[in-house]
Amino acid sequence: MQYRNPVISGFYPDPSICRVGNTFYLVCSSFQFFPGVPLFESRDLINWTQTGHVLTRDSQLPLKGADSVGGIYAPTIRHHDGRFYMVTTNVTGGGHFYVWTDDIHGEWSEPVWVHQEGIDPSLFFEEGRMYFMSNGSDAQGSCFLQCEIEPETGKPLTETRCIWRGTGGRFLESPHLYHIGKYYYLMASEGGTEYGHMVVYARGTSPYGPFEAYAGNPVLTNRNCGGYLLQGCGHADLVDDPEGNWWMVHLGFRQIHPWMMFHTTGREVSLVPVQFGADGWFTAGENGTARLVMQTGRIPDTVKQTQRTRFTFADTLPGREWVWLQNPHRAHYRLSAERFSLQGTPVPLSSGADSPTWIGIRQKETAFSLSVTVSLSGEEAGVTAYMTRTQHYDLCIRKTASGEYNVLRRAQLGTIVHEEPVLAVPAGTESVTLHLDGEPLVYKFAAEIAGIRHDLGALESKYISTETAGNFTGVMLGLFAVSASGSGEWTDFSDFTLVNELPAD
Template identity: 55%
Template sequence: MRYRNPVVRGFYPDPSVCRADGRYYMVCSSFQFFPGVPLFESSDLINWTQIGHCLTRKSQVMLEGAGSSAGVYAATIRYCDGVFYMVTTNTSVGKNFYITTTDIRGEWSEPIYVEQGGIDPSLYFEDGHAYFMSNGVDDNGKPAIIQCEIDINTGEKLTLSRAVWNGAGGRYLESPHLYKIGGSYYIMAAEGGTEYGHMIVYGRGDSLWGPFENYPRNPVLTNRDLGGYTIQGVGHGDLVQSPTGEWFMVHLGFRQTDMWMPYHHLGREVCMTPVRFGEDGWFTCGNNGTTEQEYEINSDIPQNIRNVYTFANTSPDVEWCYLRHPDTSKYELSSECFVLRAGEHTLDDVASPTFIGIRQMDFRGTAEVEVTVDCGEAGLTMFMDENHHYDLMLRSSADGCEAILKLNIGDVKHEQFAVPVSSCRVRLSVELDNLSYTFRVIDGDRVIQCGSAQTRYLSSEVAGGFTGVFIGLFAQKNGCTALFADFRTEYR
């Protein structure tokens, strides 16, 4: 059976995976969006279902004032003695912490903080001991991948933080993980920055404290030299073994908009690449160290790709997200409609405007919703961050309603199109394409073409940061109350 990458589409970066009770569980970064750290489940590593989030309460994560691509960075998930552990960094407070649960579908604990710096923390368990690893600076001032032993019940450090590995010589050493396989310890990390030069490197040693000998052919996985290839930026991986003994690497990658257009706006997505161990104990990955879009594996389970998202087949607590901590009194969400009430903030603010969004999952398709407003502004936004978003909306005033297309690109905020409509209830539609978005409004029997805008201006290469585009619903200004109905996003 063949499967196709990415195995999870859209902005779900920095994947980490564990196996428990015959199933697999995966977490990803969430940055300034809430709830935080999306959580997935799978029985086969190919078909993943989001079952919720790990950070669901304000007490677990501070996001106030967190700019775009700040907040919650890369997470690691591990399972030991009946307990799940999710460990991550909140850059808004500059601290590493972990939370726990014995019920993967239930609530997670309050944070347990570890006084070790850096980002991208990971946990390793052995013989009743717990070890905490991150990139950063050790207690002697040495930058490296650093590690300490901790009391897993309290987070207290039981040893100094020690430098254990300096990687393979690339810049931005990050996302370390430690494994014991076949009697040897393997340490794996990413280098090159989470961009076109991204890569995965590893080393091997006889002690969990090192020294580690670098794999002679590092990097073990990278697409940095594959010009004109769709999947780029491959890095930040985690190893996992199937019940049949096969090894795979779950890692991030992004799809550029066209073979020769080095822009990506869907965000960093989840890919999976086969791993093979040699007789010498070293492992290789993919096709001569690169990730392909398709792989043949030993499985008879087909890959099911979900292409339709509606209010009825999604959950506000699962697929949908807010910006930072929302004022929940401003939202009434059901399987039939969403009612949003404007607060004091707009989409341009580093705050929590009245906004709820679902990730754009693929290049081509349509996103549509019927919106009714009583005053102010409300509509559909293709949202990258507070400085980069395209808004198709209704604006209500004493003179009636008009449909507006507003383009926000950096410091330029321009109302590209405005036309009166017959009522304050219309259908908003966005045609999705890899290179552009095309906007239209259906006003009764009239179809109003509002123009188009290029996707590149919502890309990470233009906007910066580490996130991806959301298809968002919003209400703002003048105490606006908006009713959204018949939402549908369909990919093709």
């Protein structure tokens, strides 16, 4: 059978995976968004369902002041003795920590902090020991640091040691340790989470090494696949299926065009098969690369890959598909299956100091259509294609000093902000339907009043791409409300529909 990559589209970077019985569980980074660490499950590795998030309480996830390069980095999920563990780093709120649960669909514990330098932490369990590792450095330079810790407290039980220095590529990251057969395999990424990204590994006969690097490294990379949409493959994790086959999940991103080095949907989750040789070394993917369409005999032909394309208020949930910027002020939201009501505050989208009245869902494809009806009851409210607080395109309705309304199109690109009132709303109008349509190279804007659609132009997608913004996230399609005066009016959003257009085979 064949399946398509990414198996999870949209901004879901740094995947980590484990299996319990016949079910696979996967987590991803979430950076400045709340709740944190999206949680997915699957029975076949190609059809994934988001069940929620791991970090759902403010006490677990302080995000005040976090921006698109802050917050939660690179989680790892593991299962040991009936308990799930998720370890990660809050780079703007305390450092390394892990949480645990005995019920994957229930609440997770409060953070257990681990004091070690670096990012990208991982856990390994064996013979009653809990190993903690992360990237870091010593007097000789970059390396992976490891120690044993006490599960209940995170307290180190051994001295922290450098266990491997990688293969020489820049930005050594994403350590994961596995005991498979007679070897311990230490997998990593190098090259930076960009076009030179790559997966490398080494093996040894002890959790502390010494480790011998695979002669064929990198075991997976698309760095030489010029003119191919899928790029930046790295930050991987291994898992075996119930039949004993091994697989690799990894991040990658899709360019907006084969010959344009920009991407907007963020780093996404892809899947490739792993094959062990008789000598104990493994290979991955198709000749060491990840492809948009993968062929495999490991998944039965009866399994069909399905991808959801339509999203409404009625079939999505706040805190699952919908997330907030930083820790939200919950009193400013009234959210139901029929409408989202948002209370404007003086905090604009460009603020990094506090959470604006904003709620967003991931852009999962470069081609999509979004529409939502907005009441004329606040000072400013609308929709946004939001990459960062200084990189976003907005279509909104703003009240003038005389009490009339204009539909406004705004582009914020770094310190450059351009806005123009592109359409005056006739007096007596109660609501306007806003349209935001995506194509690979542009975002298109329109407003519908009394059944008449007014096209309001287009803006190029590359200017809010990751390459332009210099961030680690992807575009979020958001609803927002602002009240510069602080008067606190509410705006109702209704009839929300987001339809994604899947790529052709």
